[in-house]
Structure formats: C-alpha cells, structure tokens
Amino acid sequence: MPKMKTHRGAAKRFNVTGSGKVKRNHAFKSHILTKKTQKRKRNLRKAAIMCHADAQRVVQLIPYK
16 A cells, blocks of 8 residues: 655645644734734743644544654
8 A cells, every 4th residue: 555645735825733732823914914902912822732622533644843
C-alpha cells in the first residue's frame, strides 16, 4: 500500500506536540486591528491547543508530522 499524502495546507497551519496534542494559531489577527484592544491582539498572538474532536480530524490530514 502506498504512503499517505500529507495535506499541505493543514501541515502549514498545525503542529503536533510531543504528547500528541494539536497546536494552532488564532484567527482575526491579520487586518482591521485598530478597533481591537491591545489585550485582545496580544492574546491572539499565542498559540492554542485544539479541542480533542477537531484534533482527531486534523491528525488524519498530517500523518507524518
């Protein structure tokens, strides 16, 4: 059976931690930043851990990461 192909779009957006959790970046940080508070923008910089149900779908897209 051939190797599975990695979904390149998902590979650029998600990382898998050592314990197997999926890390993601926050959305809403690219433009229209003047009306967002400094605290909100600062918190959007930090990475987040995906919830288990969504992470299961992402792991299938990035099998070798």
